[in-house]
Amino acid sequence: MAIITAPGTTEKLGRSEPAIRNNARRNRKIRDNVTGHAFLIGAVLCFALFSWYPMIRGIVMSFQRTKRGVTTWVGWDNYTRIVADPSFWPAWKNTFYFTVLALILGYAVPFFVAILLNELRHAKGYLRILVYLPVMLPPASALFLFKFYAYDPSDAGLFNAILKSLHLPTSQWMQSADATMPAMVIASTWMNMGGAVLIYLASLQNIPGELYEAAELDGAGLWRRIWNVTIPQTRLILALLAMMQIVATMQLFIEPLILANGAGTEDSATTVAYLIYQHGFFQNDLNGAAALGVIMLVVLAAFSAVYVRLTTKQD
Amino acid sequence: MSAPQYRKAVAYALAAGLGLSLAACSTKSDDAATDANGKVTITVDCQPVGTEKDLLANWNADVAAFQKDNPDITIKSVSVGQQCNNPPDFTARLAGGTMTDVFYGYMTDLSQVLDSGQAMDITEYANKDTVPTFDSIDPALTKVFTDGGKLYALPVKNYSMGLVYNKTLFQKAGLDPASPPKTWAEVRTAAKKIADADKGAAGYAEYSAGNTGGWHFTAELYSQGGQVLSEDGKKADFNNALGKQVLQNLKDMRYGDNSMGTRQLLQWGDLLTNAAAGKVGMFVGAPDATQAIVSQFKGKYEDWAVAPLPGQDGLAKSTLGGGEGYFFKKGLTPEQVKAGLKWVAYEKLTVGKGQFDYPRAKPQNYPVGVPQPLLFAPGTEAQKAEVELRKANANVDPAIYALFENQQLPIKGEPTNAQAIYAVLDSAMSGVLTNPNANIDELLKTAETKVNQLLAAGS
Numbered sequence: 001m002a003i004i005t006a007p008g009t010t011e012k013l014g015r016s017e018p019a020i021r022n023n024a025r026r027n028r029k030i031r032d033n034v035t036g037h038a039f040l041i042g043a044v045l046c047f048a049l050f051s052w053y054p055m056i057r058g059i060v061m062s063f064q065r066t067k068r069g070v071t072t073w074v075g076w077d078n079y080t081r082i083v084a085d086p087s088f089w090p091a092w093k094n095t096f097y098f099t100v101l102a103l104i105l106g107y108a109v110p111f112f113v114a115i116l117l118n119e120l121r122h123a124k125g126y127l128r129i130l131v132y133l134p135v136m137l138p139p140a141s142a143l144f145l146f147k148f149y150a151y152d153p154s155d156a157g158l159f160n161a162i163l164k165s166l167h168l169p170t171s172q173w174m175q176s177a178d179a180t181m182p183a184m185v186i187a188s189t190w191m192n193m194g195g196a197v198l199i200y201l202a203s204l205q206n207i208p209g210e211l212y213e214a215a216e217l218d219g220a221g222l223w224r225r226i227w228n229v230t231i232p233q234t235r236l237i238l239a240l241l242a243m244m245q246i247v248a249t250m251q252l253f254i255e256p257l258i259l260a261n262g263a264g265t266e267d268s269a270t271t272v273a274y275l276i277y278q279h280g281f282f283q284n285d286l287n288g289a290a291a292l293g294v295i296m297l298v299v300l301a302a303f304s305a306v307y308v309r310l311t312t313k314q315d
Numbered sequence: 316m317s318a319p320q321y322r323k324a325v326a327y328a329l330a331a332g333l334g335l336s337l338a339a340c341s342t343k344s345d346d347a348a349t350d351a352n353g354k355v356t357i358t359v360d361c362q363p364v365g366t367e368k369d370l371l372a373n374w375n376a377d378v379a380a381f382q383k384d385n386p387d388i389t390i391k392s393v394s395v396g397q398q399c400n401n402p403p404d405f406t407a408r409l410a411g412g413t414m415t416d417v418f419y420g421y422m423t424d425l426s427q428v429l430d431s432g433q434a435m436d437i438t439e440y441a442n443k444d445t446v447p448t449f450d451s452i453d454p455a456l457t458k459v460f461t462d463g464g465k466l467y468a469l470p471v472k473n474y475s476m477g478l479v480y481n482k483t484l485f486q487k488a489g490l491d492p493a494s495p496p497k498t499w500a501e502v503r504t505a506a507k508k509i510a511d512a513d514k515g516a517a518g519y520a521e522y523s524a525g526n527t528g529g530w531h532f533t534a535e536l537y538s539q540g541g542q543v544l545s546e547d548g549k550k551a552d553f554n555n556a557l558g559k560q561v562l563q564n565l566k567d568m569r570y571g572d573n574s575m576g577t578r579q580l581l582q583w584g585d586l587l588t589n590a591a592a593g594k595v596g597m598f599v600g601a602p603d604a605t606q607a608i609v610s611q612f613k614g615k616y617e618d619w620a621v622a623p624l625p626g627q628d629g630l631a632k633s634t635l636g637g638g639e640g641y642f643f644k645k646g647l648t649p650e651q652v653k654a655g656l657k658w659v660a661y662e663k664l665t666v667g668k669g670q671f672d673y674p675r676a677k678p679q680n681y682p683v684g685v686p687q688p689l690l691f692a693p694g695t696e697a698q699k700a701e702v703e704l705r706k707a708n709a710n711v712d713p714a715i716y717a718l719f720e721n722q723q724l725p726i727k728g729e730p731t732n733a734q735a736i737y738a739v740l741d742s743a744m745s746g747v748l749t750n751p752n753a754n755i756d757e758l759l760k761t762a763e764t765k766v767n768q769l770l771a772a773g774s
Binding site for chain 2: 066067068069070081084085086087152153154172174175176260262263264265266267277278280281282283284285286
């Protein structure tokens, strides 16, 4: 430290005190940058290899056709062909239907469960584990449980037995074109809500208690407190989770594959992601599947862009 | 080591490790096709899975015996699942270029194997030298694997559909197992009796998901004398009285009689699981469905029998046939192709060895006596030897298949674009099996429009 504090010494070294300080700072910055970039290499390589490369390859493939081992450029042919597929529009309709249902049920339920858990004074930890438990179950196992026990169309099925004991009409669940999508949303919400509940809970706990106290003093009831304090205070998290939820539900695949054995009754479970799978892996049409994948990418990217713009403006 | 240095070292190590692992991923197997001693190595799939203990032990014994007889060949075999060819897995492996050197596929896979550019022309190698029974193979089967005069696979299995039925449930319902239904009307009557006698059982079970519904619609349409596509293959040809009859028969059983059980949207494994549990009276299937029920789904062999496919007025006008074979991956050396052919010949096409090793299968309680795989042309030496050996070692009552075997129906192959068409027809099948108010005319019309659109789009 003497070189910095004693003026005479700096002259001997031929460099001024600030210059040495700058050099040290620069060296440290370079070292930190190199370390940072070295750490980044792993993530970048992973993304490049497993996300960006397949994405670019998919876009390229969507303009090609491979027949008899020979790949040729075919322009927009795959796109016109995939749009002409009789299942194309039903698949989009089903996907949007699921997304809307999931937004109503799958988005609201975790929020209110989180509020409820936040209000509880006892058994908080225990209940949190209980809510999060389904997330730890592999999705395929959870869906098989629903398929064979909850959605059994006979009266022996769990849900039908409950409905019957309440003297309510039973359902054919996955075997009914009308019940297919709501049934998939119920299963999907049950499986996935644990994660969202924990995020909401964390965000609820950041809301200063004084705000609630002030609201209570102003005579606000439970609903007014939720509406005027909780929702505004958690708006950012709510907005972020809404976008993640929509992007995730638009890619709905494993639910129809397991619960409905694919297309479901009269195509009622065919989603865009399942149609991609059908073309790619059953119909020897990887190029058509790539085209549909690109269409989905464009739709989701456009949605995300509009969404980000809207939410940013609000802020 | 200071904290920044330590962090830096860890980062470099991670990056280097990842780089190395990526490099390892991109490196092909270092197994040379032929080593310095002239030893040829080939990889082969469809090895039985670990749970099929006897079958796996037999396979391993066969590999050892084959390598002893052919010391210059090394077989490296892998299992690709119980079904050997689950269509999406098959396509994924094909697209990913991870097929073994010699790989198992369905007759309907030729087109996609050719499109993937991975099919090896084996015409000049497949002959009596490499496959001793080559001249006995039914020429209709090698024709299915031929394109533009070039042979791309060696057939190893051939089947045609019949009516598989549970004799125990027949007896329970007061039906005579020796006299199974010959018409769809008789199937309906028997299904009702079975469902009435055993409340938990489906008198008749049917597929309607995962493209298997379309597959069975095709078989049942053939039984009516119909066809899925017009002769030129350019138009759908099932929206007619014959197609309607297929769906009407099913709807009558499902909702008229409630004799098909409540759970629908069944696929291959779902139906056979129920059958093995003794909960299915009848279903359309090939004789080897009984093998699958016993060896894979733990059913009882003595419960089952197979009859010819029923038709509308008497037996079926024709039935659906199909089969499997082994393809060879493009780029193999001539020595590898010859080694692969020799192995397939040993394991699948030699009477007394591999799949035809009946003396070995008999004490293992693996069904012997099933009239399959029907590989050799009638009257050839191999065919006569196979029938003789099968009869001598039969551990199941030959009467089980007698009805099926004695009444050979004309066999029709699967339509072109089979899987895409089956996916569309699944919807019609699931419609009549899950919706009591399903309108058959509308279902067929929609399916016809969809298939015509598919054909027009050239998908």
